[in-house]
Amino acid sequence: MKTYLSIALSLYGFIAVAQETKVDTTKANDLKDVVITGQYGPQTLRNSVYNVRMISAEQISLRAASNVQQILNTELGFRFSNDLTLGTTDVSLMGMTGRNVKILLDGVPMVDRSDTRESLNQIDINTIERIEIVEGPMSVVYGADALAGVINIITKNPGKQFLNLSARVQEETAGKEYEVLSGKGNHLQHITANWKNNNWSLLAGFTHNDFGGWNVADKKATIQEVAAVTNRWKPKEQYLANTRIGYRRHHFSIWYRLDGLTEDIDVRAGLNPNSYKGLLQTYRTNRYTQQLQSAYKISNKLQLSAIAGFTKLDRATKTVIHDFTNNTEVLSNGAGEQDIARFNSAIFRGTAVYILNNLVSFQPGFEYNRDAASGQRISGSPVINDYAAFVTAEIKLGEIINIRPGLRFIKNSVYDAPPVIPSLNAKLMLTKNLDLRLAYAKGFRSPALRELYYDFVDASHNIWGNPNLKAEESNSFNGSLVWTGARDQRVEFRTTLTGFYNLVKNRIDFGLSPTNNSITTLINVSKYKTAGGTLDNALTFRKSLQVSLGLSYIGRYNELSENDHLQTPEFAWATEVNSNVTYTFPKISGSISLFYKYTGSLPSYQLSTENNASTAKLVKIGSFHTADLMLNKNLFKFLTINAGIKNLFNVTQLTNGSTATGGAHSTGGDVPYSYGRSYVLGLTYNWNKL
Numbered sequence: 001m002k003t004y005l006s007i008a009l010s011l012y013g014f015i016a017v018a019q020e021t022k023v024d025t026t027k028a029n030d031l032k033d034v035v036i037t038g039q040y041g042p043q044t045l046r047n048s049v050y051n052v053r054m055i056s057a058e059q060i061s062l063r064a065a066s067n068v069q070q071i072l073n074t075e076l077g078f079r080f081s082n083d084l085t086l087g088t089t090d091v092s093l094m095g096m097t098g099r100n101v102k103i104l105l106d107g108v109p110m111v112d113r114s115d116t117r118e119s120l121n122q123i124d125i126n127t128i129e130r131i132e133i134v135e136g137p138m139s140v141v142y143g144a145d146a147l148a149g150v151i152n153i154i155t156k157n158p159g160k161q162f163l164n165l166s167a168r169v170q171e172e173t174a175g176k177e178y179e180v181l182s183g184k185g186n187h188l189q190h191i192t193a194n195w196k197n198n199n200w201s202l203l204a205g206f207t208h209n210d211f212g213g214w215n216v217a218d219k220k221a222t223i224q225e226v227a228a229v230t231n232r233w234k235p236k237e238q239y240l241a242n243t244r245i246g247y248r249r250h251h252f253s254i255w256y257r258l259d260g261l262t263e264d265i266d267v268r269a270g271l272n273p274n275s276y277k278g279l280l281q282t283y284r285t286n287r288y289t290q291q292l293q294s295a296y297k298i299s300n301k302l303q304l305s306a307i308a309g310f311t312k313l314d315r316a317t318k319t320v321i322h323d324f325t326n327n328t329e330v331l332s333n334g335a336g337e338q339d340i341a342r343f344n345s346a347i348f349r350g351t352a353v354y355i356l357n358n359l360v361s362f363q364p365g366f367e368y369n370r371d372a373a374s375g376q377r378i379s380g381s382p383v384i385n386d387y388a389a390f391v392t393a394e395i396k397l398g399e400i401i402n403i404r405p406g407l408r409f410i411k412n413s414v415y416d417a418p419p420v421i422p423s424l425n426a427k428l429m430l431t432k433n434l435d436l437r438l439a440y441a442k443g444f445r446s447p448a449l450r451e452l453y454y455d456f457v458d459a460s461h462n463i464w465g466n467p468n469l470k471a472e473e474s475n476s477f478n479g480s481l482v483w484t485g486a487r488d489q490r491v492e493f494r495t496t497l498t499g500f501y502n503l504v505k506n507r508i509d510f511g512l513s514p515t516n517n518s519i520t521t522l523i524n525v526s527k528y529k530t531a532g533g534t535l536d537n538a539l540t541f542r543k544s545l546q547v548s549l550g551l552s553y554i555g556r557y558n559e560l561s562e563n564d565h566l567q568t569p570e571f572a573w574a575t576e577v578n579s580n581v582t583y584t585f586p587k588i589s590g591s592i593s594l595f596y597k598y599t600g601s602l603p604s605y606q607l608s609t610e611n612n613a614s615t616a617k618l619v620k621i622g623s624f625h626t627a628d629l630m631l632n633k634n635l636f637k638f639l640t641i642n643a644g645i646k647n648l649f650n651v652t653q654l655t656n657g658s659t660a661t662g663g664a665h666s667t668g669g670d671v672p673y674s675y676g677r678s679y680v681l682g683l684t685y686n687w688n689k690l
Helices: 057-063 118-122 223-228 449-453
Strands: 052-056 078-083 088-093 101-105 128-135 149-155 163-172 186-196 200-211 236-249 252-272 277-297 302-323 328-331 339-355 360-375 383-397 401-412 420-429 434-445 462-464 472-487 491-512 520-541 545-557 571-585 590-599 602-610 613-621 624-634 639-646 678-689
Touching: 052 057, 057 128, 057 590, 057 624, 088 101, 088 118, 118 277, 360 449, 520 571
Parallel strands: 101 149, 462 520
Antiparallel strands: 052 128, 078 088, 128 149, 163 186, 163 678, 186 200, 200 236, 236 252, 252 277, 277 302, 302 328, 302 339, 339 360, 360 383, 383 401, 401 420, 420 434, 434 472, 472 491, 491 520, 520 545, 545 571, 571 590, 571 602, 590 624, 602 613, 624 639, 639 678
């Protein structure tokens, strides 16, 4: 196993540039939460110029989650789609697909093999301190892919303890299927140790996730059993390891982190009834992510920060022909059935924060990104180099108005990048409890290496990359109104009303090749739009009851609206409602939590022909309710037990009115959602020595 390391300088700013307002707002619970994504330095939610959503370590622990998807699936604006053919899951945010969402691990971009954001579920859930979500374009600060927003996964640091040991085991059924410790069901084991003294810190951890699949016929099953299986969820096994070493002295800090993943997905394809043989495939992913970060405070007016990262991702496909009559196997020789695709990405980012005075601060920076790939499905051995310089300023007009303009200048080695990307954010304190945030940003998404050069050809796919793609560009407008309040430190309340409008130019999507309709390729679509808003409310009562209630209404552009004869609306709208409730019982050191979301039907318009005339047909992916009910109890000083039920409403598939076929994948038929209602039991051990 080779270890790869890139060292450089970047920004994570540790300096808060804005003066604290004289208004007494420290009583509200949300003000105690500190965020760093897109900030000059750690900022409270109230003082941040961006509208940031934060999911804390406590919320993650209460959910007994085994992956990030289980944390985000009840958040407003998030939808997940499952590809049961490949065993992967993608995410969409505020009406835009996962390729428009930037996923960061401590500020380092996560690398994905294809268009889907499968890296989101390749992060060790046990290492996460919090998740910060910024909606809307963040291209000035974070570059390509940040059109819809940024999901920043922030990992745990060694705490104040001299020594800490923690371990976790969790068992979960997959529907009604379960075997103890391995096999059917979901099995998790984790251990972490960290040590810290005045200057040095060291952390190391290991996690094993074993999902036995669902509704999957055994290799020794009868031919009739194999042929009858539908809605298969692929078995998946993950080994995740991480280590971090850090040093801090006076005004200087530096730390290095290594994350490693090995993931196997077991795919059992259809059975040939004439030969009694079927294809069995294994998708193996090896991922290594390294990062080195440093910060140095030169003076009270100037700080330098640095980040360097290197990611290596290999995905291998191995296919055998399994004979169900005698349980023998031989390697297959079909197109694309034996393959290794290799990807690597490096980032170099350096930034300074300069405080001119109490009212004006600047953040100039430089960023370099390099992406490379090779493999049978990669056309050649392409390398993409991206260079960017950016500068933002924070200007305070008294204690009421905070304005942050920004510019990013880009040069790319293979495509024509927008020469300048501007943004303008403003925060206005209307009253001591009411804040208004307004933002305009021009976003862009560069054609990814996989879209330019990745060719996927096998028995059922004929997808070619397109090296002539243009970059996506967007003009986005966002606004939010936030009211916070507290009463006698017993009742704390926060309500947030947001609205957004995105206009995307040159959107990259799948389409048929203009020269050969048997080939699916990637093309630039002239435009795409999203619009909508959210209303989110959070209440804490005497620190024992926490309640949130949210509503979103999101519209996705209907391309058929451009045809005057079809008379269809410009947007297809969808509704979401969510609510999280946690009640704590202090006397017994326990809590009960309910996480709920209603996801409304997802409408779209499909072109059809009736009586030799073209018409627009409204089709929908069905609505559904999802909920998790969890119990947590501290048994002893170091031991916690959690138990509960996930997917209370036992949703497995969603209805789908679409009959469209062709393209990269068929969009007809029921949509897989989950393996059904599951039962969870877990135990966590946490020991500290001060």
